[in-house]
Amino acid sequence: MATLKQQYEFGGPIGAIGIVFGLPILMNVLFLGCNDISGCPPPSLLDPRTLTWDKLKSEIPWPEDGIWGFCSWKATGWLAAYYLLSLILYRVLPANEVYGTKLRESGRPLKYRFNAFHATMVQFTGCAVGTYLHGADFVVWTFISENYLQLLAANIILAYAISIYVYISSFSVKHGNADLRELAKGGHTGNLIYDFFIGRELNPRIILPLIGEIDIKAWLEMRPGLTGWALLDFAFIAKQYRTYGYVSDSIIVVALVQSYYVLEGQYAEAGLLGMMDITTDGLGFMLSFGDIVWVPFLYSTQCRYLSTYPVHLGWPAVAVIGAVFSTGLYIFRATNSQKNLFRTNPSHPAVVNMPYIQTKRGTRLLTGGWWGRARHMNYFGDWVQSLPFCLPTGIAGYLILPAGTALTGVGLSKMLDGREVVQDGAAGWGMLFTYFYSAWFGFLLIHRERRDDAACTEKYGDDWETYKKTVRWRIIPKVY
Numbered sequence: 459m460a461t462l463k464q465q466y467e468f469g470g471p472i473g474a475i476g477i478v479f480g481l482p483i484l485m486n487v488l489f490l491g492c493n494d495i496s497g498c499p500p501p502s503l504l505d506p507r508t509l510t511w512d513k514l515k516s517e518i519p520w521p522e523d524g525i526w527g528f529c530s531w532k533a534t535g536w537l538a539a540y541y542l543l544s545l546i547l548y549r550v551l552p553a554n555e556v557y558g559t560k561l562r563e564s565g566r567p568l569k570y571r572f573n574a575f576h577a578t579m580v581q582f583t584g585c586a587v588g589t590y591l592h593g594a595d596f597v598v599w600t601f602i603s604e605n606y607l608q609l610l611a612a613n614i615i616l617a618y619a620i621s622i623y624v625y626i627s628s629f630s631v632k633h634g635n636a637d638l639r640e641l642a643k644g645g646h647t648g649n650l651i652y653d654f655f656i657g658r659e660l661n662p663r664i665i666l667p668l669i670g671e672i673d674i675k676a677w678l679e680m681r682p683g684l685t686g687w688a689l690l691d692f693a694f695i696a697k698q699y700r701t702y703g704y705v706s707d708s709i710i711v712v713a714l715v716q717s718y719y720v721l722e723g724q725y726a727e728a729g730l731l732g733m734m735d736i737t738t739d740g741l742g743f744m745l746s747f748g749d750i751v752w753v754p755f756l757y758s759t760q761c762r763y764l765s766t767y768p769v770h771l772g773w774p775a776v777a778v779i780g781a782v783f784s785t786g787l788y789i790f791r792a793t794n795s796q797k798n799l800f801r802t803n804p805s806h807p808a809v810v811n812m813p814y815i816q817t818k819r820g821t822r823l824l825t826g827g828w829w830g831r832a833r834h835m836n837y838f839g840d841w842v843q844s845l846p847f848c849l850p851t852g853i854a855g856y857l858i859l860p861a862g863t864a865l866t867g868v869g870l871s872k873m874l875d876g877r878e879v880v881q882d883g884a885a886g887w888g889m890l891f892t893y894f895y896s897a898w899f900g901f902l903l904i905h906r907e908r909r910d911d912a913a914c915t916e917k918y919g920d921d922w923e924t925y926k927k928t929v930r931w932r933i934i935p936k937v938y
Contacts, residue, residue: 465644466652467909468744474655478743482614485755486528489607490518492759492891494766497857499887519607529615533608536601537616544682547577549669558731561660563633563640568661570673570731574680574724581685585692599696602689603765613751621654621743624674628658628740639663642740657740675741678749680727684720686750690758691716694765701873706768708850711776712760715783715846734909756895760851763892767856767879768871779846786842793828793836800824815928817921825928832931834910837903844896854888856881907932 468474492498496517502509521527553573560567588596602609628646631639645658665671691713699705730736735745771779800809804822812826828835861876871879911932914922932938 466647467644467656471649471652474652478651478655481747481752485610485614485751486607488756488759488891488894489610489762490520492763492888493517493519495519495858497884498763498767498855498891499884501857504883504887521607528607528611530605530608533605534612534615537609537612540686541616541682543581544577544685545666545669545672547580548573548672548677548681551576551580554728556728556731559737561638561640562643564638566638568638568673570676570728572680572727574684574727575721577681578685578688578721578724581689585689589696594696594699596696598689599693600700602693603697606762610751610755613755614747617743617747617751620674620678620741620746624657624659624662624741624746625654627662631659642738644738645740645742653742655743657742657745660740661736662741675745676730676736678741678746679730679735680724683749683751683753684724686754687757688713688717688720690754691761694758694761698765698768701765702768702871703874704768706764707771707776708769708852709761709764711771711779711850712764712847716757716761719843734906734913738913756898757847759895760847760892763851763854763888766858767854767881767888769850769852771850775850779849782849783843783846786839786845789828789839790836790843791839793839796827797824797829797836815921815925817918819918819921823918823921823925825925830929831935832933833926833929834903834907834933835935837907837933841896841900841903844899848893848896851888851892853881853885854892855884855886856888857884903933904938 466473468477491500491503493500500514500517502514502517548571551573553571555569555571557567557569585596585598588598628641631641639662640660641658642656642660645653645656645660647653661676662674663671664674695705695709695713698709739745796809799806800812800814800822804810809824809827812824813830814825815823817823824830832838856879859878859880861878873879911926914925918925
């Protein structure tokens with residue numbers, strides 16, 4: 459009998475190797491390549507003929523101690539305290555306890571405890587008080603900006619540690635486990651590196667002294683990384699003020715939009731239970747690294763950039779960026795709300811007359827409204843929401859010249875230490891850093907739609923093929 463070929467994602471084992479060992483390098487390159495010492499990018503990279511390793515090291519925040527300087531016990535210790543605080547708030551604050559979807563093997567649901575929004579507000583309040591008392595010199599803000607590289611390294615190491623722990627622990631999962639443990643459907647292929655990357659166990663949990671039971675995946679998804687993202691943004695606002703003596707409208711716009719994104723996600727934390735991350739994917743390096751490294755440190759790149767090179771937008775540009783964000787938010791919310799209403803209250807006047815396909819499984823596939831235009835218009839709205847993260851950086855790129863350099867012109871900023879920050883020769887190159895997030899997010903959503911399509915093909919069979927013929931476009935009507 460012929461055996462089915464193993465179905466891999468993300469390029470299979472070779473792709474997993476590239477991601478597991480390549481992404482940590484990429485995150486360091488993004489920081490070193492867009493810095494507050496020489497420029498974004500460093501001058502040597504703009505003239506490769508003069509490029510040497512020694513010259514490049516002098517232009518980037520390369521630690522004096524070499525590779526060992528990427529880590530520090532001080533940064534690691536305070537990071538551990540941050541994670542401990544997040545765990546304590548998870549346990550002591552009031553929480554909404556709900557059940558997730560039924561597990562595939564047991565048919566029973568797991569119970570989840572949600573209070574990420576309140577935990578973040580407690581941390582924000584503490585930082586607000588500290589900022590009121592000490593201003594931009596509040597120790598949290600100065601510590602983050604001065605130890606960014608070491609905090610990045612500590613989070614990378616922690617992501618590896620969590621991934622190793624859950625991988626090893628997953629081998630204790632037994633079929634029909636009374637503790638409601640089970641393996642992710644695509645996470646136990648037998649290939650070590652791929653399973654380590656994609657995640658073997660679906661919803662690993664751990665019991666900590668005085669804290670109690672923690673669903674590791676759900677906790678990582680909505681807490682330390684998301685809150686940390688906003689805290690990084692705030693630290694860079696403080697850094698801009700310390701450097702220039704003012705706060706630009708561009709960095710405020712980015713921080714407000716991103717903080718809204720964080721807080722809205724945490725406020726609707728229970729919505730996590732319907733996402734593929736919880737229902738389908740195991741917890742491995744992909745999610746661990748994504749939650750506590752990729753999200754906070756990549757997504758805060760724009761504020762980090764603006765802390766060194768302030769962009770002054772003016773009210774017309776702010777209004778345009780606000781309109782872009784509002785449009786994306788409207789599409790995202792309207793599509794998701796329409797689908798949820800159709801599922802939970804199909805007799806509601808807003809959806810009662812919408813066309814649909816009745817599947818053999820007994821469920822219905824909506825083919826009207828937003829969902830008649832494209833199969834995932836919500837993804838398009840989500841991507842449009844990402845543009846205001848990047849647009850305030852403009853045609854990004856800058857060079858930092860020594861104090862005393864005689865230059866005048868538009869787009870020039872002078873730091874309080876006398877250095878000049880100019881765009882000459884670097885304009886546009888910085889967009890490789892500040893617009894990377896939006897480009898990557900678009901790729902991610904396309905990939906996620908393909909994964910969803912494969913899952914629905916398996917779930918609905920011929921009915922899904924009929925649906926695709928009825929709703930032709932994947933994400934953007936008449937485009938894709």
